[in-house]
Amino acid sequence: MANLPLAGVRVIDMTVVLAGPYCAMMLADMGAEVILVESTQHFPPQTRGINARPTRDMLRNRGGGYPDGDPGKRPWNRWAHFNVMGRNKHSMTVDITRPEGMEIFKRLVSVSDVLVENYAADVMDKLGVTYEMLKRQKPDIIFAKLSGWGDTSKYRNFRAMAQSIDVMLGHSFLRGYPDMDQTEVTTSVAEDPALGVQAAFAIVAALHHRNRTGKGQVLDLCLAEGFMPYMPQAFMDYSMNGRLQGTLGNRDPVAAPCGVYRCLGDDKWVSIMVNGDEEWKGFCRAVAEDWTKDERFGNPLSRQRHQDELDKLVGIWTSRHEGYEVMYLLQKQGVAAGPLLDEAAVYADPQLNARGFWVEESQEDSGTHLYPGFMWKMSKTPPVVRRGPVRMGEDNEYVYRKVLGIGDAEYEKLVETGHIGIDYAPHIK
Amino acid sequence: MPNQALYDMKIVDFTRYIAGPACTKLLADYGAEVIKIERPGTGDGTRSMGPFYHDEPHPEKSGLFLYLNTNKRGITLNLKSKMGKEIVRELIRKADVVVENFKPGVMESLGLGYDELEKLNPNLVMTSISNFGQTGPYRDFKISEMMAFGMGGPMYTKGLPEREPVKYGLTVTIYHSGIVAALATMVGFYGARYQGTGQHIDLSILEAEAGTVDGRSNALVTYQYNGELPTRGAVVGAQYPQGTFPCSDGYFRITAGGPRFPNVVNMMGNPPELKDPKWYTAKAPNDPALKEEFMELFLGFTMQHTKMELFEMGGKSGNLCAPVLTLDEVFRDPSFNERGFFTEVDHPMTGKLKYPGRPFIMGDSPWQLRRPAPLLGQHNGEVYSELGYSKDDLIRLRETGVI
Numbered sequence: 001m002a003n004l005p006l007a008g009v010r011v012i013d014m015t016v017v018l019a020g021p022y023c024a025m026m027l028a029d030m031g032a033e034v035i036l037v038e039s040t041q042h043f044p045p046q047t048r049g050i051n052a053r054p055t056r057d058m059l060r061n062r063g064g065g066y067p068d069g070d071p072g073k074r075p076w077n078r079w080a081h082f083n084v085m086g087r088n089k090h091s092m093t094v095d096i097t098r099p100e101g102m103e104i105f106k107r108l109v110s111v112s113d114v115l116v117e118n119y120a121a122d123v124m125d126k127l128g129v130t131y132e133m134l135k136r137q138k139p140d141i142i143f144a145k146l147s148g149w150g151d152t153s154k155y156r157n158f159r160a161m162a163q164s165i166d167v168m169l170g171h172s173f174l175r176g177y178p179d180m181d182q183t184e185v186t187t188s189v190a191e192d193p194a195l196g197v198q199a200a201f202a203i204v205a206a207l208h209h210r211n212r213t214g215k216g217q218v219l220d221l222c223l224a225e226g227f228m229p230y231m232p233q234a235f236m237d238y239s240m241n242g243r244l245q246g247t248l249g250n251r252d253p254v255a256a257p258c259g260v261y262r263c264l265g266d267d268k269w270v271s272i273m274v275n276g277d278e279e280w281k282g283f284c285r286a287v288a289e290d291w292t293k294d295e296r297f298g299n300p301l302s303r304q305r306h307q308d309e310l311d312k313l314v315g316i317w318t319s320r321h322e323g324y325e326v327m328y329l330l331q332k333q334g335v336a337a338g339p340l341l342d343e344a345a346v347y348a349d350p351q352l353n354a355r356g357f358w359v360e361e362s363q364e365d366s367g368t369h370l371y372p373g374f375m376w377k378m379s380k381t382p383p384v385v386r387r388g389p390v391r392m393g394e395d396n397e398y399v400y401r402k403v404l405g406i407g408d409a410e411y412e413k414l415v416e417t418g419h420i421g422i423d424y425a426p427h428i429k
Numbered sequence: 430m431p432n433q434a435l436y437d438m439k440i441v442d443f444t445r446y447i448a449g450p451a452c453t454k455l456l457a458d459y460g461a462e463v464i465k466i467e468r469p470g471t472g473d474g475t476r477s478m479g480p481f482y483h484d485e486p487h488p489e490k491s492g493l494f495l496y497l498n499t500n501k502r503g504i505t506l507n508l509k510s511k512m513g514k515e516i517v518r519e520l521i522r523k524a525d526v527v528v529e530n531f532k533p534g535v536m537e538s539l540g541l542g543y544d545e546l547e548k549l550n551p552n553l554v555m556t557s558i559s560n561f562g563q564t565g566p567y568r569d570f571k572i573s574e575m576m577a578f579g580m581g582g583p584m585y586t587k588g589l590p591e592r593e594p595v596k597y598g599l600t601v602t603i604y605h606s607g608i609v610a611a612l613a614t615m616v617g618f619y620g621a622r623y624q625g626t627g628q629h630i631d632l633s634i635l636e637a638e639a640g641t642v643d644g645r646s647n648a649l650v651t652y653q654y655n656g657e658l659p660t661r662g663a664v665v666g667a668q669y670p671q672g673t674f675p676c677s678d679g680y681f682r683i684t685a686g687g688p689r690f691p692n693v694v695n696m697m698g699n700p701p702e703l704k705d706p707k708w709y710t711a712k713a714p715n716d717p718a719l720k721e722e723f724m725e726l727f728l729g730f731t732m733q734h735t736k737m738e739l740f741e742m743g744g745k746s747g748n749l750c751a752p753v754l755t756l757d758e759v760f761r762d763p764s765f766n767e768r769g770f771f772t773e774v775d776h777p778m779t780g781k782l783k784y785p786g787r788p789f790i791m792g793d794s795p796w797q798l799r800r801p802a803p804l805l806g807q808h809n810g811e812v813y814s815e816l817g818y819s820k821d822d823l824i825r826l827r828e829t830g831v832i
Contacts, residue, residue, distance in 0.1 A: 005620025022642040030616045063655035065647065080650035085642055150790070153764050158744035164751040167673065167682045170759045174598030177588070182680040182753050183673050186587060186662070188597055193641045194605060198455075201612045202789055204619050205434040205459055209794045211623065212437070217793035225770050228759070228785045230601045230608075236492025237480035238756045239782050245756070249595055250575055253479065260575060260584075260593045267661075269585070269594055271575035327570075336571035340579040340594055342586075343652035343659070346639065349580065354565040357636055369653040375640035376613040377562070379543070380628040381620060 004031025020118035022196035028088035048076035077365035086389030118146035140216040282333030363388035393422040433460025434794035449530035450497035451607025457500035503803025554617035562633035581638030583645035606637035680753035
């Protein structure tokens, strides 16, 4: 079997929460050796749990993202939010706030290709982890810094998460119900995955650049700039015409009907988009009801103008069918339609199952479950689950002894001093 | 420019509409040499999609097309003609990458399926982007933004519980699938270059969304772990202040309270009303009466300040917050402009316009705007003469409808 594309690339992963861990997982899926650097002495926010050791009571009768709603002996290895991005990675522990820990970290840098991090800006500043420092360990290191507004932004030290950045990019004016104002628009976190994917892209591009030129570099990526390119219609409309677009809800500037309609069942919905006369004819064939012949619906402009009436009639028709039934009826006639799927329904979807999208992952502390799989298929090096969601400190032996060549005496000392471990220190609740 | 990261990547680009062009744009913007092949006469379907420059529908004035096709050279070619096929095979023989987003089966019917292309160029990476993938029962189905977001993503939970689910803005899910395809292509290229493995990448827009990690994927695994399903609507904790609030010139968003309550008090200038110990008891963060009292004070405060003032004060005091900006404000925003996010593009049909520019900074191999989007067939002469065709040949190709 051919090597995975990124075989032989070593990545130090110092990421938290979402965009960073997602980026690191994609690199791991593609064959890189990703080493997540953790500390038993520090509990980063919202990464391996809200709290290190929550009680069942703290979960307020909800599952809290744990198997069977039970945090278990090592909750940090059982949290869904971490585990969904945990596969194919290695994990080591070291406390780099202490000098001997920093020395270990520097040794790891000297044998790695990439460092990716997305802590709040002051965390790396205080630790002295700068590009200059890293270059002294590894002259061609690639240093990927992920942040909210960018490493050179005047807001670099402000706290940042996707849900707050989102409103600063104009996106909140382009989504939500047209009849509601900004105080009622719910959150979007679309910036996080946009950043995660682009960070992985930038890292692989930088590896290619390094292989060719011998030079490493800093990659400065942020939630804000990664997502603005996702909205070209609105940005270009303003740039070309000075127009400020507003939300259309689920509607479209051209297609009609275009929306989400209630189906048979409790809170079940289907989306339908009919673009142009050919699709409208297909829609009419599928629906086969007299109202579709109404002259108000006779051409695209008129259908746009009479969308309120049209939506009501479409909704009456869909309410007599299940979502999948609507999909098959309309797709057969060349119309885009599909049910809105909740978490239970999407695991059963015929297309995703036919293509083997869901993957089984196992891990000692959380058990065996199905997880969302890979975002694309490759004919010669298909991505596979090589290891399940990584447990904290699971690869200490491998990293310290094999990668760093540390002997027994030093290893034991690092265990005693709380650098090496698989449990958070007792003071961490 | 040799210092761009991907300057030695050659791409033959058959893509149209949004996902495919978004993919090849990212590669082109970081240096790849992209030859975009369009159908003679009409070109990429995006050319007929708005918004248009000065609202005038015209194949060279679609803002969407202009944005999605920067840094690409454009040629026209009739892929159904014998001569067209020969030309395209010559291009692919010299390429590293082919990207296409035709309906599944179209490339095969043109004699350009991966099996054929592999014979031509064993180290080639071919990325096929499609709605649902090259296989499976939905293979030939159409897709929309709502379908991608509603079947593969969290749309079911977006909006209010008593109303219909509502999507994100514009076509952000479809655009994202193009960015995912760019990563897949980048990784494929790296494998071909350094492991010697050319291959076919089959990217489904549905799977790109279903495999994307956001709140949805967390909910998917949570469902596997304990059967819990999220509900539609805002998840608003009892803690205060949380949400989007009016201010003197618009709206301001903040997520604060609980253990970080002192930060918001600090932001408000430590008013005497908030010195009372009652605000700092263990129960205070979940007390609805206190919340009501606080929100009155807080709105009184926000209404006296602009969103940018609130952002500065809030950010400096360690609060998670942001001003709610309209697009004109985004275009003028000093921080985005100081970072050089926007770029000016000069195009023969529109003159100079400001576009969203580089999505991220590569310190040693920068994003660059080398050329605007191509006019239909703009680079026919250039590209065909590079292949060794003479001016006379070009005239003949044009007369026979090949280009």
